[in-house]
Amino acid sequence: MTATSVRGIDHIGVTVPDLETATLFLARAFGAEVRYDTLRRQDGPDGGPDVERRLGVPAGTRQLAIRMLGLPGGGPGIELFEFQGPRREPPALPCDFGWQHVALYADDLDAAVRDCVAAGASLLAEAQPLPGPEAGERNRFVYLRTPWGSTLELLTHPDPQPWQRTAARTVAGTWPTDPARPAATG
Numbered sequence: 017m018t019a020t021s022v023r024g025i026d027h028i029g030v031t032v033p034d035l036e037t038a039t040l041f042l043a044r045a046f047g048a049e050v051r052y053d054t055l056r057r058q059d060g061p062d063g064g065p066d067v068e069r070r071l072g073v074p075a076g077t078r079q080l081a082i083r084m085l086g087l088p089g090g091g092p093g094i095e096l097f098e099f100q101g102p103r104r105e106p107p108a109l110p111c112d113f114g115w116q117h118v119a120l121y122a123d124d125l126d127a128a129v130r131d132c133v134a135a136g137a138s139l140l141a142e143a144q145p146l147p148g149p150e151a152g153e154r155n156r157f158v159y160l161r162t163p164w165g166s167t168l169e170l171l172t173h174p175d176p177q178p179w180q181r182t183a184a185r186t187v188a189g190t191w192p193t194d195p196a197r198p199a200a201t202g
Contacts, residue, residue: 024092025091025092026092026093027084027092027093027094027095028094028095029095029097030094030095030096030097030118030166031096031097031098031099032096032097032098032164033098033104033164034098034164035080035081035083035096035097035098037163037164038096038162038163038164039083039085039096040135041135041137041162041163042085042096043085044131044134044136045128045131045132045134045135045136045137046087046088046120046128046131046132047087047088048085048086048087048088048094049085049086049088050083050084050085051084051085051086051093052083052084053081053083053084054082054083054084054095055080055081056081060078060079060080060081061078061079061080061100062078062079063076063077063078063079063101067079073099073101073103074101074102074103076101076102077099077100077102077103078099078100078101079097079098079099080098080099080100081096081097081098082095082096082097082098083095084096087120094118106165107164107165107166107167108166108167110159110167116167117166117168117169118166118167118168118169119157119168119169119170119171120168120169120170120171121170121173122172123172123174124172125143125156125157125158125170125171125172126143128170129143129158129160129170132160132168132170133160136162136163137160137161137162137163137168138160138161139158139160140158140159140160140161141158141159142158143156143157143158144156144157144158146171146173146177148178149177149178149179150173150177150178150179151177151178152173152175152176152177153175154172154173154174154175155171155172155173155174155175155177156171156172157169157170157171157172158170158171
């Protein structure tokens with residue numbers, strides 16, 4: 017087995033119904049700033065067989081605009097896509113298959129929730145303590161919905177987490193398993 021060359025998350029892609037509205041939400045909620053536009057609206061749309069094949073989208077789908085945003089403090093970028101085409105499904109819910117939410121760390125969870133709600137997000141429930149291996153006296157999380165319906169998690173874990181005490185003892189290349197689940201056979 018060889019080591020991977022992957023070092024971390026570069027960016028997260030999010031399809032939104034309106035690029036400008038989503039940019040405004042992310043700027044107001046998180047202080048996100050525009051890094052650059054990959055496809056400006058006035059230069060688009062971009063479509064055809066090459067785009068359809070590259071992205072695995074239905075025939076007739078066109079990219080209207082693409083923008084990369086950055087969050088304060090670095091971390092992965094947030095790439096916004098606006099499409100036009102024959103298929104537009106609502107965002108995935110946490111019970112659906114696939115990438116289903118983005119989690120952002122907040123030093124002040126209550127202030128981050130207030131900012132998100134003021135910017136147009138909907139709070140799904142009050143903040144809860146992080147459970148089990150993430151527990152700590154001040155460690156909490158909360159879920160919200162963005163104005164376009166995607167699920168957003170905000171979390172904070174200023175206290176040490178129980179998993180961190182055992183992580184150093186995990187052997188490289190192994191993954192802990194659930195003893196109640198049968199082992200996979202090759």
